[in-house]
Amino acid sequence: KMTVKAVKMPCTAPNVYTKVPDGGWGWTIAFAFFFVEALTYGIIKSFGVFFNDLMESFDETNSRISWIISICVFVQTFTAPLSTVLSNRFGHRFVVMAGGVLISTGMVTASFAHTVVDMYVAIGVVSGLGYCLSFLPTVTILSQYFDKRRSLVTAVASTGECFAVFSFAPAITALKEQIGWRYSLLSIGVLQLSIVVCGSLLRPIIIKEQEEAKVQPPEEPAETKYMLENEQTRTSIESIDSGVEITTSPSNVPGNTKAEPKSEEPKEHVQILVENHSTPPEPKTKLLDFSVMRDYSFICYAFFGLFATLGFFAPSLYIIPLSLSLGIGKDHSAYILSAMAIAEVLGRISAGWVLNKKPIRKIYIELICVVLLSVALFAFPFASGFWGLMTCSIFFGFMLGTVAGTHIPLLAEDDVVGITKMSSAAGVYVFIQSFAGLAGPPLAGVLVDTTQNYSSAFYSCAAGMVLGAVCLALVRPCKAGLCLRWQRCPEESVAEALPDLPDDFIDMDIGKAENSGKGCDCV
Numbered sequence: 001k002m003t004v005k006a007v008k009m010p011c012t013a014p015n016v017y018t019k020v021p022d023g024g025w026g027w028t029i030a031f032a033f034f035f036v037e038a039l040t041y042g043i044i045k046s047f048g049v050f051f052n053d054l055m056e057s058f059d060e061t062n063s064r065i066s067w068i069i070s071i072c073v074f075v076q077t078f079t080a081p082l083s084t085v086l087s088n089r090f091g092h093r094f095v096v097m098a099g100g101v102l103i104s105t106g107m108v109t110a111s112f113a114h115t116v117v118d119m120y121v122a123i124g125v126v127s128g129l130g131y132c133l134s135f136l137p138t139v140t141i142l143s144q145y146f147d148k149r150r151s152l153v154t155a156v157a158s159t160g161e162c163f164a165v166f167s168f169a170p171a172i173t174a175l176k177e178q179i180g181w182r183y184s185l186l187s188i189g190v191l192q193l194s195i196v197v198c199g200s201l202l203r204p205i206i207i208k209e210q211e212e213a214k215v216q217p218p219e220e221p222a223e224t225k226y227m228l229e230n231e232q233t234r235t236s237i238e239s240i241d242s243g244v245e246i247t248t249s250p251s252n253v254p255g256n257t258k259a260e261p262k263s264e265e266p267k268e269h270v271q272i273l274v275e276n277h278s279t280p281p282e283p284k285t286k287l288l289d290f291s292v293m294r295d296y297s298f299i300c301y302a303f304f305g306l307f308a309t310l311g312f313f314a315p316s317l318y319i320i321p322l323s324l325s326l327g328i329g330k331d332h333s334a335y336i337l338s339a340m341a342i343a344e345v346l347g348r349i350s351a352g353w354v355l356n357k358k359p360i361r362k363i364y365i366e367l368i369c370v371v372l373l374s375v376a377l378f379a380f381p382f383a384s385g386f387w388g389l390m391t392c393s394i395f396f397g398f399m400l401g402t403v404a405g406t407h408i409p410l411l412a413e414d415d416v417v418g419i420t421k422m423s424s425a426a427g428v429y430v431f432i433q434s435f436a437g438l439a440g441p442p443l444a445g446v447l448v449d450t451t452q453n454y455s456s457a458f459y460s461c462a463a464g465m466v467l468g469a470v471c472l473a474l475v476r477p478c479k480a481g482l483c484l485r486w487q488r489c490p491e492e493s494v495a496e497a498l499p500d501l502p503d504d505f506i507d508m509d510i511g512k513a514e515n516s517g518k519g520c521d522c523v
Contacts (some may be wrong), residue, residue, distance in 0.1 A: 018346040024147055029202060031201075039195050047317070048317040049173050064445075066088055073434070073438065074438030077309075081427040097136055099133025106189075109189075149356065150412065157349055171339045172184055301416050304472040307436065311465040315377065319340065338395040343395070343401065345401065365474055374466050376392065378456065416475065
């Protein structure tokens with residue numbers, strides 16, 4: 001009896017488990033993901049505090065400044081398949097560490113920018129590529145370490161983004177007044193270099209199912225029968241199935257006292273065969289599997305992500321300009337953004353706790369949260385004063401947390417694609433999101449410049465979220481319909497594959513089998 005056990009290796013080697021550990025080194029990766037979230041999406045959502053400074057320094061419109069984040073989000077999501085390919089080829093650890101270097105380089109370079117085009121290249125392209133290489137591999141490998149606790153752990157770890165917005169927004173505002181926006185960007189770039197340390201903690205995981213190999217003992221009646229028929233002749237019983245050679249004992253053969261015993265040989269044969277059976281060659285992993293695009297449920301889910309992305313970033317970017325347009329001071333505006341971040345923390349934890357309950361259809365819970373998020377976006381234009389805007393921000397932040405912290409991990413659920421295809425599905429899914437990330441903030445900026453009213457930006461976000469809710473509602477019906485079709489197809493294919501057989505087909509087949517058996521020593 002042989003089993004595959006968890007192997008303890010150096011910190012640079014993969015972790016080998018017989019099943020998904022639901023913990024272990026996964027807690028360290030969750031800790032690393034917390035800081036990766038804080039230093040990627042946390043910085044992107046806090047970038048709104050620089051909007052007015054950049055408009056004054058470069059003498060640009062709201063729409064042109066918003067292209068900085070738009071290009072960044074577009075590059076981050078558009079290059080998601082590249083991140084998947086590189087992770088499958090070189091490993092998650094190396095890719096995340098390289099992403100941290102790119103993020104820091106882009107942000108530091110942006111602090112020396114002289115035109116808004118320089119910001120497009122530095123933050124939009126360089127840092128955007130780094131954000132993709134850092135975030136996606138981290139959330140993918142975290143999902144592989146957890147099964148039953150996946151939703152809860154991912155939701156809690158993703159709160160790093162919210163704590164970053166809560167702390168960075170007032171901190172950056174205060175830092176700008178002391179050293180200016182350029183040195184503030186430089187400080188953020190140096191801080192983001194710590195993503196390299198987080199990436200070094202990502203140990204890959206290998207799941208090997210526990211196997212047991214049983215070897216049947218030689219049949220005693222057969223051996224005894226041959227020994228009784230001829231005691232002076234050495235008789236061998238060769239079993240082709242097991243590969244074990246069993247001979248009579250030399251002591252039972254008269255006149256052959258010098259015969260060498262072979263009692264240990266069968267055990268050696270058995271050991272070799274069991275080991276070969278327990279470690280079959282592993283199939284070659286595809287760098288990027290586009291077969292998910294044939295799954296209708298995934299296509300609907302991808303369109304949900306496409307439209308919902310319109311409402312993810314624009315509110316965080318325009319909440320401070322909206323509050324300033326309502327006569328609220330800069331300090332109180334930063335508090336509104338911080339309150340939104342705290343509410344998002346509670347939303348992420350609450351969603352993870354609810355989705356961790358069993359049995360529950362997680363896709364329906366996500367749909368309810370998306371509908372409520374649409375209501376929150378529609379409520380912003382009707383807010384007036386500090387407390388009205390604060391109430392809308394808290395409600396929006398809570399509902400945003402329930403969606404933002406779960407929409408990518410839900411790809412691992414069977415209602416979408418499942419855990420086996422999650423890596424490739426996440427790359428394709430985020431790639432499709434890239435187009436909305438590119439169009440969302442500039443579209444909101446154009447509406448603001450045209451109407452001279454920041455409320456129009458929230459209307460565009462709400463419209464996209466409603467379309468996303470419609471697509472999300474179609475995911476489960478498409479999956480159920482696809483499963484029913486797959487159940488019907490095998491039956492139809494079997495019926496088509498069996499031609500009309502002659503009445504004497506069975507007799508002819510049995511006759512051939514008997515004739516072939518006479519000419520063979522083994523079966």
